[in-house]
Amino acid sequence: MDFTMNLAVSTPPKRADKTADGTADGSDAAALMHEIGGGAKAAARALALANTAQKNSALAAMAAAIRGRKEEILAANALDLAEAKAAGATSAFLDRLALDERRIAAMADGLEVVRALADPVGEVTERWTRPNGMTIERVRVPLGVIGIIYESRPNVTADAAALCLKSGNAAILRGGSESYRSNAAIHAALADGLRAGNLPEASLTLVPTRDRAAVGMMLAGLDGTIDVIVPRGGKSLVARVQAEARVPVFAHLEGICHVYVDKAADPAMAKTIVLNAKMRRTGVCGAAETLLVDRAAAANQLKSLVTMLLDAGCEVRGDAATRAVDARVKPASEDDWSTEYLDAVIAAKVVDGVDDAIRHIERYGSHHTDSIVTQDEATAEKFLREVDSAIVLHNASTQFADGGEFGFGAEIGIATGRFHARGPVGLDQLTSFKYRIHGTGQIRP
Amino acid sequence: MDFTMNLAVSTPPKRADKTADGTADGSDAAALMHEIGGGAKAAARALALANTAQKNSALAAMAAAIRGRKEEILAANALDLAEAKAAGATSAFLDRLALDERRIAAMADGLEVVRALADPVGEVTERWTRPNGMTIERVRVPLGVIGIIYESRPNVTADAAALCLKSGNAAILRGGSESYRSNAAIHAALADGLRAGNLPEASLTLVPTRDRAAVGMMLAGLDGTIDVIVPRGGKSLVARVQAEARVPVFAHLEGICHVYVDKAADPAMAKTIVLNAKMRRTGVCGAAETLLVDRAAAANQLKSLVTMLLDAGCEVRGDAATRAVDARVKPASEDDWSTEYLDAVIAAKVVDGVDDAIRHIERYGSHHTDSIVTQDEATAEKFLREVDSAIVLHNASTQFADGGEFGFGAEIGIATGRFHARGPVGLDQLTSFKYRIHGTGQIRP
Numbered sequence: 001m002d003f004t005m006n007l008a009v010s011t012p013p014k015r016a017d018k019t020a021d022g023t024a025d026g027s028d029a030a031a032l033m034h035e036i037g038g039g040a041k042a043a044a045r046a047l048a049l050a051n052t053a054q055k056n057s058a059l060a061a062m063a064a065a066i067r068g069r070k071e072e073i074l075a076a077n078a079l080d081l082a083e084a085k086a087a088g089a090t091s092a093f094l095d096r097l098a099l100d101e102r103r104i105a106a107m108a109d110g111l112e113v114v115r116a117l118a119d120p121v122g123e124v125t126e127r128w129t130r131p132n133g134m135t136i137e138r139v140r141v142p143l144g145v146i147g148i149i150y151e152s153r154p155n156v157t158a159d160a161a162a163l164c165l166k167s168g169n170a171a172i173l174r175g176g177s178e179s180y181r182s183n184a185a186i187h188a189a190l191a192d193g194l195r196a197g198n199l200p201e202a203s204l205t206l207v208p209t210r211d212r213a214a215v216g217m218m219l220a221g222l223d224g225t226i227d228v229i230v231p232r233g234g235k236s237l238v239a240r241v242q243a244e245a246r247v248p249v250f251a252h253l254e255g256i257c258h259v260y261v262d263k264a265a266d267p268a269m270a271k272t273i274v275l276n277a278k279m280r281r282t283g284v285c286g287a288a289e290t291l292l293v294d295r296a297a298a299a300n301q302l303k304s305l306v307t308m309l310l311d312a313g314c315e316v317r318g319d320a321a322t323r324a325v326d327a328r329v330k331p332a333s334e335d336d337w338s339t340e341y342l343d344a345v346i347a348a349k350v351v352d353g354v355d356d357a358i359r360h361i362e363r364y365g366s367h368h369t370d371s372i373v374t375q376d377e378a379t380a381e382k383f384l385r386e387v388d389s390a391i392v393l394h395n396a397s398t399q400f401a402d403g404g405e406f407g408f409g410a411e412i413g414i415a416t417g418r419f420h421a422r423g424p425v426g427l428d429q430l431t432s433f434k435y436r437i438h439g440t441g442q443i444r445p
Numbered sequence: 446m447d448f449t450m451n452l453a454v455s456t457p458p459k460r461a462d463k464t465a466d467g468t469a470d471g472s473d474a475a476a477l478m479h480e481i482g483g484g485a486k487a488a489a490r491a492l493a494l495a496n497t498a499q500k501n502s503a504l505a506a507m508a509a510a511i512r513g514r515k516e517e518i519l520a521a522n523a524l525d526l527a528e529a530k531a532a533g534a535t536s537a538f539l540d541r542l543a544l545d546e547r548r549i550a551a552m553a554d555g556l557e558v559v560r561a562l563a564d565p566v567g568e569v570t571e572r573w574t575r576p577n578g579m580t581i582e583r584v585r586v587p588l589g590v591i592g593i594i595y596e597s598r599p600n601v602t603a604d605a606a607a608l609c610l611k612s613g614n615a616a617i618l619r620g621g622s623e624s625y626r627s628n629a630a631i632h633a634a635l636a637d638g639l640r641a642g643n644l645p646e647a648s649l650t651l652v653p654t655r656d657r658a659a660v661g662m663m664l665a666g667l668d669g670t671i672d673v674i675v676p677r678g679g680k681s682l683v684a685r686v687q688a689e690a691r692v693p694v695f696a697h698l699e700g701i702c703h704v705y706v707d708k709a710a711d712p713a714m715a716k717t718i719v720l721n722a723k724m725r726r727t728g729v730c731g732a733a734e735t736l737l738v739d740r741a742a743a744a745n746q747l748k749s750l751v752t753m754l755l756d757a758g759c760e761v762r763g764d765a766a767t768r769a770v771d772a773r774v775k776p777a778s779e780d781d782w783s784t785e786y787l788d789a790v791i792a793a794k795v796v797d798g799v800d801d802a803i804r805h806i807e808r809y810g811s812h813h814t815d816s817i818v819t820q821d822e823a824t825a826e827k828f829l830r831e832v833d834s835a836i837v838l839h840n841a842s843t844q845f846a847d848g849g850e851f852g853f854g855a856e857i858g859i860a861t862g863r864f865h866a867r868g869p870v871g872l873d874q875l876t877s878f879k880y881r882i883h884g885t886g887q888i889r890p
Contacts, residue, residue, distance in 0.1 A: 418589060
């Protein structure tokens with residue numbers, strides 16, 4: 001994940017008055033959230049039955065409105081930035097919060113990308129005929145109401161809205177307090193699009209309060225109206241959501257991804273994959289955090305892998321065997337095996353073959369994405385079978401852990417849970433299904 | 446559902462001592478359950494990697510052991526029955542609890558049926574190649590540890606165990622206190638089978654305590670070791686599980702199933718389907734509980750449908766229009782539209798076409814199984830699209846709501862949730878998946 005701010009930390013002090021910028025007191029917030037939940041539930045029913053053309057015309061109108069309201073959005077963002085600066089926000093935080101012409105254009109383009117994707121709703125994913133002549137179809141239907149809880153990046157408002165809308169789900173968006181005005185300006189543009197598509201405004205609600213109690217109500221399911229929560233933000237936000245949510249959550253807490261270089265690895269391929277998995281982008285959840293090298297490969301591959309990483313500017317924290325190949329390697333502590341650095345740092349260890357590598361990954365990993373480099377098909381097969389992660393790769397970089405790279409077009413995040421959605425969560429994963437049965441008068445004997 | 450006993454009601458008073466029949470005090474129970482959770486988690490890993498032959502040989506040995514230990518099982522059951530009788534159990538309750546040679550043979554046969562089903566684990570359900578040459582496969586893997594909480598019927602011990610084992614999941618079984626000895630005798634036979642298949646005994650644990658606190662611990666996820674809970678029993682058990690569980694639950698609370706007879710229905714087909722949907726078996730969750738008749742069909746179909754039901758011994762509770770066709774029809778109250786009778790009783794109402802029928806079903810139904818009888822394809826399509834239930838049928842009886850009738854071979858229950866499993870929960874629905882990616886050195890640009 002790119003985000004490191006904690007929702008709790010980033011929320012300004014609660015105010016007792018109700019103001020134009022959306023602050024409300026606790027009881028007001030409860031009544032307001034109750035109303036939002038009911039509205040979203042009703043809108044979800046309409047959205048589930050909306051046809052593809054309607055949803056696409058709304059998405060096109062949303063993109064146009066984002067472009068058309070660019071000045072408003074930038075003005076709102078400037079106020080958010082000024083407030084955050086005055087509150088002493090870090091430059092990394094301000095960068096996540098800041099919008100410019102390029103970022104606004106990217107939001108509009110993202111809406112068009114989702115518009116161009118196939119509509120999953122109504123897709124028949126299985127069909128079979130029973131001996132009595134009945135035909136059973138498994139058909140995709142929307143999930144219902146999706147609650148999105150996110151932090152400073154205002155683009156999530158548009159990105160998440162697009163995926164929810166295209167998959168026929170209503171969305172309740174609760175963005176970071178520090179991006180409140182930016183989100184509201186973006187939401188106003190999206191609402192233009194809903195009207196243009198003749199879809200209910202409650203299809204997409206931005207929680208109009210900075211009251212932190214709203215998050216707790218969403219995690220409790222908002223009177224049974226929220227079907228799933230998707231958190232978008234740093235580890236502390238995701239941890240809070242996973243701990244407190246009473247409804248399903250699509251998320252991953254961290255990506256402690258491994259690359260295992262087997263004795264039968266092609267040395268050149270191993271170097272290319274390790275460098276890419278760690279260094280292409282260090283802040284993404286699919287970045288490798290631990291390098292495991294087969295003891296039988298250590299003699300002729302460990303030194304070149306480690307030197308390559310160090311020369312590329314990556315700090316290496318290694319076990320004794322790894323430290324022995326280069327004096328620049330720092331000692332790894334027990335904690336390093338379970339740390340998601342999200343930075344140019346890697347833990348490195350020599351293991352006794354694929355079984356030991358699998359044991360290490362199962363013990364310290366986060367069931368996100370893990371890769372083996374080997375020319376031995378049987379060893380690869382063993383690794384792919386026994387490593388219990390959402391994504392397992394053979395001879396490819398862990399940085400492919402991304403809905404776009406899977407061909408999903410766009411994703412709302414990566415899930416490491418075992419239910420419903422696992423790995424990248426794209427449009428298909430935002431749907432449920434029902435069984436549709438066609439008979440000719442069949443009764444059960 | 447066939448079950449009506451409440452777990453709370455059917456549990457005998459807690460004892461403070463620890464006895465041979467599995468009663469333990471609260472702190473003992475906590476330590477014991479903690480150990481059971483850890484053991485199941487470790488066994489799940491072994492089971493996930495067990496091959497089909499191993500699982501099948503265990504299932505065959507289980508069936509043989511159930512047959513071989515028949516006398517022991519009957520003797521244990523006799524003790525349970527005597528205790529239940531002494532406690533004043535109803536005859537319906539005693540019937541659910543009672544085993545005989547036929548029921549024991551059915552358990553053994555059930556194990557053989559599951560043995561013969563295809564192993565879902567390892568099945569590749571999707572495969573595609575990316576422009577960069579990487580192949581992505583979506584492969585079925587087990588869910589992990591399944592907690593089964595059930596009531597008086599001892600056969601659930603064997604039936605649930607078989608489905609969990611074949612799908613590579615460990616199971617923690619918590620049966621009704623009143624069937625404790627019967628379950629333990631059946632479990633002993635199943636453990637024989639696990640040994641014969643060289644699978645860990647912790648693959649299948651019967652909670653060896655009648656302490657009710659064990660249920661609460663399971664609903665809390667047993668220290669993160671339980672991945673999903675499947676309740677098997679009456680409405681109050683399912684309601685408690687749904688309200689308290691902190692892990693996913695595969696269940697339905699009730700089946701308020703509708704048959705809508707449209708103006709374009711074939712009258713003879715409508716009669717056949719309505720009679721079968723209501724009267725074939727009245728105690729199953731797929732039994733129809735409400736008949737909706739299109740006002741445009743009432744003139745020539747309502748009287749014959751109602752008379753047929755009354756003549757078949759079914760009580761009919763109707764609205765004014767229905768009462769007008771036969772003096773034997775009793776008045777329906779508002780509650781009747783949302784009552785699951787599980788008996789020879791049906792609520793009946795005249796509605797204004799398919800839209801009104803859909804509105805009624807969405808307002809009062811339980812999103813389980815609903816059927817339309819019509820010769821008009823467009824009307825059928827509208828109904829199948831707009832009724833938001835796990836199973837929607839056109840010109841077929843609601844009593845087909847059953848994993849066996851879907852061709853799943855066996856099921857552990859029917860789910861009305863929207864996540865992961867919806868409708869009959871068979872072997873496939875007891876699996877998760879992972880993405881397996883084969884590359885040739887691909888890195889991400």
